[in-house]
Amino acid sequence: xxxRIPILKLNEILIVSLQWELDDQTAIQFQEDLLKKLxxxxxxxxxxxxxxxxxxxxxIAKVLGDVISMSGxxxxxxxxxxxxxAVAITLIELGIRLxxxxxxxxxxNGMDKLQQELEA
Amino acid sequence: xxxRIPILKLNEILIVSLQWELDDQTAIQFQEDLLKKLxxxxxxxxxxxxxxxxxxxxxIAKVLGDVISMSGxxxxxxxxxxxxxAVAITLIELGIRLxxxxxxxxxxNGMDKLQQELEA
Numbered sequence: 466x467x468x469r470i471p472i473l474k475l476n477e478i479l480i481v482s483l484q485w486e487l488d489d490q491t492a493i494q495f496q497e498d499l500l501k502k503l504x505x506x507x508x509x510x511x512x513x514x515x516x517x518x519x520x521x522x523x524x525i526a527k528v529l530g531d532v533i534s535m536s537g538x539x540x541x542x543x544x545x546x547x548x549x550x551a552v553a554i555t556l557i558e559l560g561i562r563l564x565x566x567x568x569x570x571x572x573x574n575g576m577d578k579l580q581q582e583l584e585a
Numbered sequence: 586x587x588x589r590i591p592i593l594k595l596n597e598i599l600i601v602s603l604q605w606e607l608d609d610q611t612a613i614q615f616q617e618d619l620l621k622k623l624x625x626x627x628x629x630x631x632x633x634x635x636x637x638x639x640x641x642x643x644x645i646a647k648v649l650g651d652v653i654s655m656s657g658x659x660x661x662x663x664x665x666x667x668x669x670x671a672v673a674i675t676l677i678e679l680g681i682r683l684x685x686x687x688x689x690x691x692x693x694n695g696m697d698k699l700q701q702e703l704e705a
Contacts, residue, residue, distance in 0.1 A: 471602040
């Protein structure tokens with residue numbers, strides 16, 4: 466079974482909703498797919514919703530940090546939404562500070578924030 | 586591994602993007618999840634994007650037809666987007682005519698169509 470994370474495109478924004486803890490291979494595939502889709506669609510922003518995720522391990526946290534940095538390099542603004550307490554703790558403990566990243570409570574707020582940012 | 590289809594909520598609309606051919610169990614789980622989320626969120630519309638799907642078997646086609654009818658019963662308008670030729674053929678051959686359903690070429694067009702319909 467091909468376990469790909471769905472990446473939706475809505476206007477200039479890519480939307481990713483993670484629903485389960487990723488295994489390593491799916492995470493790498495996701496990184497590849499997202500960057501390729503950014504390139505193919507010339508999207509200007511990415512929203513990654515982590516709402517259902519209540520735990521991430523260090524490998525996935527690193528991939529997530531990398532994806533965000535890489536998307537930034539490719540010219541896209543990134544918003545992460547729905548970070549749960551345990552996920553926030555893991556990210557900070559691993560030194561993944563997400564400094565240039567916007568965050569928001571949920572997908573809808575994240576989309577609004579990103580829209581405003583893109584229009585600014 | 587919990588193979589759930591992600592269901593995103595954006596304003597009053599639920600968005601589902603099918604990325605791979607569903608197995609029977611995932612399809613049933615999807616039906617359950619979507620109806621539950623419709624109930625929980627009081628969403629007024631659903632967009633189901635089938636763009637990456639180039640084949641569906643009769644069971645999945647039936648589940649899809651059922652989900653659409655059930656969503657309608659629950660008061661939601663449904664738009665199906667990205668139906669490929671082989672999928673259209675399967676649906677019609679099985680007598681699943683999707684008569685009360687809007688269709689659109691892609692997710693963006695489907696969202697626009699649904700927004701207009703909901704505002705009308």
